[in-house]
Amino acid sequence: METEIYLKKTTKGIAIIFFGLMISNAFGYLTRMLIVRLYGIDDYGLFSLGNAIVGIAVVISLLGMNESLARFISLYLGKRTTEKIKSVILSSLKLTVPASIITAFLVFLFSYHISFTIFNEPKLYPLLWIFALIIPLSVFFTNLTGILRGFQFMKYKVYTEDITKSLVTIVFVTVFYLFGIGILGVVYAYIIG
Numbered sequence: 111m112e113t114e115i116y117l118k119k120t121t122k123g124i125a126i127i128f129f130g131l132m133i134s135n136a137f138g139y140l141t142r143m144l145i146v147r148l149y150g151i152d153d154y155g156l157f158s159l160g161n162a163i164v165g166i167a168v169v170i171s172l173l174g175m176n177e178s179l180a181r182f183i184s185l186y187l188g189k190r191t192t193e194k195i196k197s198v199i200l201s202s203l204k205l206t207v208p209a210s211i212i213t214a215f216l217v218f219l220f221s222y223h224i225s226f227t228i229f230n231e232p233k234l235y236p237l238l239w240i241f242a243l244i245i246p247l248s249v250f251f252t253n254l255t256g257i258l259r260g261f262q263f264m265k266y267k268v269y270t271e272d273i274t275k276s277l278v279t280i281v282f283v284t285v286f287y288l289f290g291i292g293i294l295g296v297v298y299a300y301i302i303g
Contacts, residue, residue, distance in 0.1 A: 119262070130268030137276030144283055145296055153293040156233055160241045160297065163224065164248070167217055171210035171249045175202040176256035183260025195260075202253055210249035218242040233293075240297045247301065279303030 146154045179202050186194040217224070221238035225231055251271070258267045282302050286295025 126264040126268055130264070130272035133268070134272035134276060137273075137280060141276065141280050141283060144280060148283070148287045149293055149296060153296070156231065156237060156293055157296050159229065159231070159234060160237045161300075163217065163238065164241045164244050167213045167245050168210070168248045168252065171213045171245060172206055172252060173209060175206050176252045178202065179253060179256035180259035183257060184262065187261065199257060202256075203250075206249050206253055207246065210246040214242040214245035217245065237293065237297055240294065240301070244297075244301055275303045 142154070145157060149157075179198060182198045183195050186192070186198065218239055221235055221242070224238060225233075225235035255267050255271055258264070279299050279302070282299035283296055286299055289295070291298070
């Protein structure tokens with residue numbers, strides 16, 4: 111009987127994750143297509159470069175804690191030791207939030223060097239300043255996603271990260287384009303999303 115319940119729960123979780131991935135990938139493709147159509151290939155390339163730099167900074171700042179959160183929360187839930195769950199969450203935040211702030215500061219500080227020396231792309235310089243703001247936000251929300259995964263609340267992860275975030279980003283990419291903000295508008299749209 112317990113095996114059937116576990117199997118049903120697992121199947122439901124897999125279906126929700128699959129649905130979320132499909133929606134997220136569709137919206138991601140639509141967003142990239144929209145950026146290329148509205149802003150052009152050059153600006154999309156700048157955005158992708160900045161986004162890649164932020165992605166590397168986020169991975170470094172997370173220190174693998176998002177995966178640890180999901181694993182240890184579910185482990186301690188099974189053992190019914192709620193105090194350890196609280197400890198795992200607080201430890202993760204105590205490590206990753208300062209790490210993300212330091213990483214964001216380093217990206218901000220070295221944005222000139224990254225733009226001119228490494229990539230020889232002057233237009234990247236102001237984008238990196240704004241992209242640096244995304245690092246702590248992204249780390250915090252990635253940890254939050256790890257917590258939701260640990261508590262097996264996959265539908266909330268799908269609603270927030272895969273659907274709402276993607277829709278908000280698409281809307282603001284379009285709105286900022288209509289206001290003539292340029293490629294900075296895309297970065298602002300990602301921060302808002």
